[in-house]
Amino acid sequence: MSERYDIAIVGSGPAGITAAINAKIRNKKIxxxxxxxxxxxxxxxxxxxxxxxxxxxxxxxxxxxxxAHLDEMDIEITYERPDNIYAxxxxxxxxxxxxxxxxxxxxxxxxxxxGKPFRGEAEFLGRGVGYCATCDAPLYKGKTVTIIGYNKESxxxxxxxxxxxxxxxxxxxxxxxxxxxxxxxxxQDKPVEIVGSTKVEKLVLKNSEIQSDGIFILRDSxxxxxxxxxxLVEDAHIKVNRDMETNLxxxxxxxxxxxxxxxxxxxxxxxQVAALNAVAYLERRKLNSDGVSNPTEGK
Amino acid sequence: xxxEVNQGNFNEVIKDTVxxxxxxxxxxxxxxxxxxxxxEEVAVELEGKMKVTKLNVDENQEISMEYGVSSIPTVxxxxxxxxxxxxxxxxxxxxxxxxxxxxI
Ligand SMILES: Cc1cc2nc3c(=O)[nH]c(=O)nc-3n(C[C@H](O)[C@H](O)[C@H](O)COP(=O)(O)OP(=O)(O)OC[C@H]3O[C@@H](n4cnc5c(N)ncnc54)[C@H](O)[C@@H]3O)c2cc1C
Numbered sequence: 001m002s003e004r005y006d007i008a009i010v011g012s013g014p015a016g017i018t019a020a021i022n023a024k025i026r027n028k029k030i031x032x033x034x035x036x037x038x039x040x041x042x043x044x045x046x047x048x049x050x051x052x053x054x055x056x057x058x059x060x061x062x063x064x065x066x067x068a069h070l071d072e073m074d075i076e077i078t079y080e081r082p083d084n085i086y087a088x089x090x091x092x093x094x095x096x097x098x099x100x101x102x103x104x105x106x107x108x109x110x111x112x113x114x115g116k117p118f119r120g121e122a123e124f125l126g127r128g129v130g131y132c133a134t135c136d137a138p139l140y141k142g143k144t145v146t147i148i149g150y151n152k153e154s155x156x157x158x159x160x161x162x163x164x165x166x167x168x169x170x171x172x173x174x175x176x177x178x179x180x181x182x183x184x185x186x187x188q189d190k191p192v193e194i195v196g197s198t199k200v201e202k203l204v205l206k207n208s209e210i211q212s213d214g215i216f217i218l219r220d221s222x223x224x225x226x227x228x229x230x231x232l233v234e235d236a237h238i239k240v241n242r243d244m245e246t247n248l249x250x251x252x253x254x255x256x257x258x259x260x261x262x263x264x265x266x267x268x269x270x271x272q273v274a275a276l277n278a279v280a281y282l283e284r285r286k287l288n289s290d291g292v293s294n295p296t297e298g299k
Numbered sequence: 300x301x302x303e304v305n306q307g308n309f310n311e312v313i314k315d316t317v318x319x320x321x322x323x324x325x326x327x328x329x330x331x332x333x334x335x336x337x338x339e340e341v342a343v344e345l346e347g348k349m350k351v352t353k354l355n356v357d358e359n360q361e362i363s364m365e366y367g368v369s370s371i372p373t374v375x376x377x378x379x380x381x382x383x384x385x386x387x388x389x390x391x392x393x394x395x396x397x398x399x400x401x402x403i
Binding site for chain 1: 325327328329330333336337340356357363367368369370371373386387388389390391392393394
């Protein structure tokens with residue numbers, strides 16, 4: 001049903017766009033997910049002195065040059081944000097709000113995530129702690145749910161959950177205005193720890209505690225191993241080898257997401273290596289499938 | 300082949316002499332839809348060594364409650380009726396097989 005891309009690239013920072021440019025030169029069918037300004041980190045850099053050939057350039061200026069380069073090569077950015085990517089075996093299934101994209105190879109160039117998980121978060125993941133309230137809401141019919149919300153989407157999710165759960169608490173972690181259903185109780189406090197025995201029992205905040213059967217944490221960016229289940233992550237970075245291969249076949253990673261140093265040229269070099277190896281992977285697979293199909297043709 | 304289990308046959312099925320995997324799923328759950336075909340492949344690969352089954356949580360809420368399934372997909376592994384392992388969320392085939400190997 002959905003067309004299959006050769007390579008999906010997630011992230012439009014220096015690593016992702018370099019990967020896209022190199023894959024495109026090799027004539028691969030690509031899809032690049034990201035943002036209009038490419039990368040906040042690039043856009044906001046006041047002055048860059050270590051980008052060879054552009055001493056003293058501003059991040060914004062460099063971003064504009066990058067965009068011109070993409071335009072020149074007819075590379076479009078898809079302004080969407082993959083929620084989950086599943087390794088299906090011979091392809092990757094990329095889910096965005098229930099919509100599905102398919103790609104044979106995958107390059108992760110999502111940059112680094114700030115913010116540490118709460119105490120108890122990892123321990124109770126799947127035993128009351130979750131990252132997608134709408135996904136699991138029906139399991140909380142008649143129960144108490146707490147939502148820690150970092151963005152606009154978390155408001156929508158809270159409102160939806162409040163139609164099913166008996167009681168919903170909302171802990172806002174953002175500054176913007178929001179409007180919640182009247183039956184949601186807002187708690188203005190700072191989450192500290194998630195506590196329970198075999199499953200979640202309560203959320204401990206700086207000045208209070210909430211008894212709760214479920215706690216959903218809705219952040220802007222999910223850790224890479226949440227984005228791609230089964231991906232091997234070490235010290236919060238995706239584990240790669242010199243070829244930028246991850247532990248999942250056909251999945252590559254590049255840029256800050258693979259580890260320090262966090263620098264433009266390192267990110268771009270890795271993006272290039274990742275793209276070239278993804279191309280080699282596609283060619284290997286093609287050879288293999290030809291090799292298998294030839295004998296059965298009986299010639 | 301992935302067998303459908305429910306309130307009626309659950310307790311019988313998990314007592315099998317080979318280890319039994321139960322996939323807790325629901326029709327409204329996206330990741331469950333992706334895990335389904337992967338488990339079909341697992342079932343083929345582990346034919347004779349492990350029984351692969353699935354349970355619809357919407358239709359079998361008591362069992363889901365009993366095992367504290369609060370997020371789906373959740374996969375439970377039973378050995379002669381005793382729960383020996385559980386994992387939550389989608390996982391690629393190789394990772395699932397690796398996790399199951401110690402039980403077979
Ligand atoms: C203020 C500042 C100044 C800096 N100055 C320098 C400097 O002078 N020299 C230097 O070498 N380095 C500098 N850096 C570091 C540099 O910005 C990073 O090393 C570089 O941006 C890393 O590139 P990247 O492509 O790996 O990740 P990023 O630039 O972080 O790009 C990743 C992109 O992917 C997006 N993304 C994440 N998840 C998803 C998803 N699920 N779907 C779609 N998109 C997603 C992100 O929003 C982001 O746009 C500076 C950083 C900052 C913050």
